[in-house]
Amino acid sequence: MVPARSVVLAGIKHCGKTTLGRLLARRWGVPFLDTDAELEAEFAVRHKRSAGFRDIYRELGEEGFRRLEAEVIDALADGGSVRVIALGGGVVANPFLSPDALRKLGFGVWLDLKLEIAYPRILRRGLPPFLAGSADPEAEFRRICREREPKFRAFAELPFGIETEEPAETVAERLASAIEKEYSK
């Protein structure tokens, strides 16, 4: 069953938004879109050179990154066909987004992954710029997660808890069923 509205995945860094979003899109045969990739594409157009989102964050600083992110997301909210959208981890806390921009994107899903699972993934991939400068990156990540939690809760029409480390394909299977069940209510 293909959802009637776009499905929008939110959650802390490395909860699996991008990986699971791709798997859901493939399952439903709809386009996949990642706001970090959209931001990279917009940066490339404006600056006539390409850069990854971590480098863009370093170059523009937090405020510049969030302003560009908000512009990209506001543009996406203008419509389009049904698709799966993975948000960047900080989108729900972006102060530059238009009111209702996220709600207009589609059906909000919060991938509520335990920090104890997410943080080792972050260490494996290397600290992102927003943690790299901290004397205690794990405590800083914990603080950011705590601060964002009510925003994820408010955003989500469907909170989806992920309690254990499982292959992404297994999680995607359960997630797809949970979303499909919501739609058939």
Ligand SMILES: Nc1ncnc2c1ncn2[C@@H]1O[C@H](COP(=O)(O)OP(=O)(O)O)[C@@H](O)[C@H]1O
């Ligand atoms: N279910 C999973 N089990 C183990 N590793 C995963 C799982 N889902 C994602 N990962 C890994 O975690 C890292 C972050 O995943 P990603 O999908 O980019 O997360 P996000 O977009 O939420 O930051 C990647 O290295 C990815 O391969």
Ligand SMILES: O=C(O)C1=C[C@@H](OP(=O)(O)O)[C@@H](O)[C@H](O)C1
């Ligand atoms: O949590 C954050 O503030 C960020 C998360 C990243 O996305 P992912 O959550 O997809 O890694 C990316 O948007 C940027 O580095 C900022």
Ligand SMILES: [Mg+2]
């Ligand atoms: Mg991602």
